[in-house]
Amino acid sequence: GAVVSQHPSRVICKSGTSVKIECRSLDFQATTMFWYRQFPKQSLMLMATSNEGSKATYEQGVEKDKFLINHASLTLSTLTVTSAHPEDSSFYICSASGQGKAEAFFGQGTRLTVV
Amino acid sequence: GENVEQHPSTLSVQEGDSAVIKCTYSDSASNYFPWYKQELGKRPQLIIDIRSNVGEKKDQRIAVTLNKTAKHFSLHITETQPEDSAVYFCAATMGGGGNKLTFGTGTQLKVEL
Numbered sequence: 001g002a003v004v005s006q007h008p009s010r011v012i013c014k015s016g017t018s019v020k021i022e023c024r025s026l027d028f029q030a031t032t033m034f035w036y037r038q039f040p041k042q043s044l045m046l047m048a049t050s051n052e053g054s055k056a057t058y059e060q061g062v063e064k065d066k067f068l069i070n071h072a073s074l075t076l077s078t079l080t081v082t083s084a085h086p087e088d089s090s091f092y093i094c095s096a097s098g099q100g101k102a103e104a105f106f107g108q109g110t111r112l113t114v115v
Numbered sequence: 116g117e118n119v120e121q122h123p124s125t126l127s128v129q130e131g132d133s134a135v136i137k138c139t140y141s142d143s144a145s146n147y148f149p150w151y152k153q154e155l156g157k158r159p160q161l162i163i164d165i166r167s168n169v170g171e172k173k174d175q176r177i178a179v180t181l182n183k184t185a186k187h188f189s190l191h192i193t194e195t196q197p198e199d200s201a202v203y204f205c206a207a208t209m210g211g212g213g214n215k216l217t218f219g220t221g222t223q224l225k226v227e228l
Contacts, residue, residue: 034216043204044218046216102147103164109157
């Protein structure tokens with residue numbers, strides 16, 4: 001299967017600071033990338049859909065000014081958690097799909113802890 | 116939008132037994148149904164998928180069945196092994212790339228020795 005690399009895998013930051021998470025498709029062009037948040041023992045909750053070269057589409061209840069998504073190239077999307085607070089602590093995972101492909105491949109996830 | 120329900124939430128089986136996880140979906144336009152296995156703290160990994168033009172697909176000990184009329188699909192794991200212990204998620208989408216997956220709530224499978 002295709003390879004999606006996400007980093008950092010773990011990050012601890014102070015409340016009020018911003019954190020950037022990168023998601024890269026290593027061996028295919030990802031026309032669409034998705035960002036999820038997963039709380040312990042829960043399912044993956046879609047935060048936003050990102051298409052290369054256009055603005056991300058956010059799911060209801062997700063603050064677009066807090067979770068900034070950039071998809072500037074066909075192999076890279078970034079999620080920036082701005083002014084992070086302890087309640088933002090979670091497991092963030094990206095996935096990527098190729099042009100016309102239904103299959104989605106996941107990055108290894110980022111464990112964010114805000115202290 | 117699409118809504119996917121998954122049952123059971125937890126499943127405990129003896130090693131060597133079979134495990135079955137069931138999902139239902141609401142949107143008849145959905146045509147791609149993947150299953151993911153997620154170990155604690157790791158990424159979901161695609162283990163098998165099925166498209167709406169087939170009713171069953173098998174890959175070694177894993178099989179998936181799809182009933183489009185009833186809008187439900189199931190994962191079957193035979194001859195379970197301890198390493199099958201994980202959380203399994205079903206999902207549904209209209210496919211075609213760029214279409215978001217809607218995930219079920221997950222099933223914690225525990226294979227006991």
